[in-house]
Amino acid sequence: MTGGRAALAGMAIKGAPLRVRFQPKLTAWRGRLLESDERGQPVHAASFIRRRLIVLDAELRKRPRELERILAHELSHFAWMRLGNAVRRGWEDVLAREMSRGARGELGWSAELRKEKLAPEDWRRRTRRWREYACESFSDTVAWLRVERRAHDEFTLAARFRVMRKRWFAAHLGGRTIPI
Numbered sequence: 001m002t003g004g005r006a007a008l009a010g011m012a013i014k015g016a017p018l019r020v021r022f023q024p025k026l027t028a029w030r031g032r033l034l035e036s037d038e039r040g041q042p043v044h045a046a047s048f049i050r051r052r053l054i055v056l057d058a059e060l061r062k063r064p065r066e067l068e069r070i071l072a073h074e075l076s077h078f079a080w081m082r083l084g085n086a087v088r089r090g091w092e093d094v095l096a097r098e099m100s101r102g103a104r105g106e107l108g109w110s111a112e113l114r115k116e117k118l119a120p121e122d123w124r125r126r127t128r129r130w131r132e133y134a135c136e137s138f139s140d141t142v143a144w145l146r147v148e149r150r151a152h153d154e155f156t157l158a159a160r161f162r163v164m165r166k167r168w169f170a171a172h173l174g175g176r177t178i179p180i
Helices: 002-008 058-062 064-082 085-100 109-116 120-125 128-147 159-172
Strands: 019-023 026-029 032-035 045-048 053-057
Touching: 019 058, 026 045, 026 053, 045 064, 053 058, 053 064, 058 064, 064 128, 085 120, 085 128, 085 159, 109 128, 120 128, 128 159
Parallel strands: 019 053
Antiparallel strands: 026 032, 045 053
């Protein structure tokens, strides 16, 4: 799994080992991950932080570049939990600036779906909905930076906001090992 190894570069695994499992036809339904079930929304993957487990849809094995992007996204959920409040708030500040400037789109559908459901009071009050969006946006941005792919159907954020995000990562996380 060459793409998966590349996604691990720059992230240190500390603590209990991470497990990665492939399962067929994943869907999310009522807060649960299902396999080979018609119910729910199709998903590429899910992370279970406390269990140190990532579950990936088996179809991703046939698409190594997409597997690398999705795995980088899932790994970044583990990193997000270890960044510390100041760094996470700094990322939220980037997103709040984007929102105040009318930024539309995202760097992945998981963040974009959450962004579309936000109300102005969510980012001003730092609601749970806002914090979940911030985490997904961080993870989608990590995946975008990792794969260095210019075009993808899910990359809908304007170039000027991508540049801002890239600068933030370079300034706050560049050269730093992020434990997962």
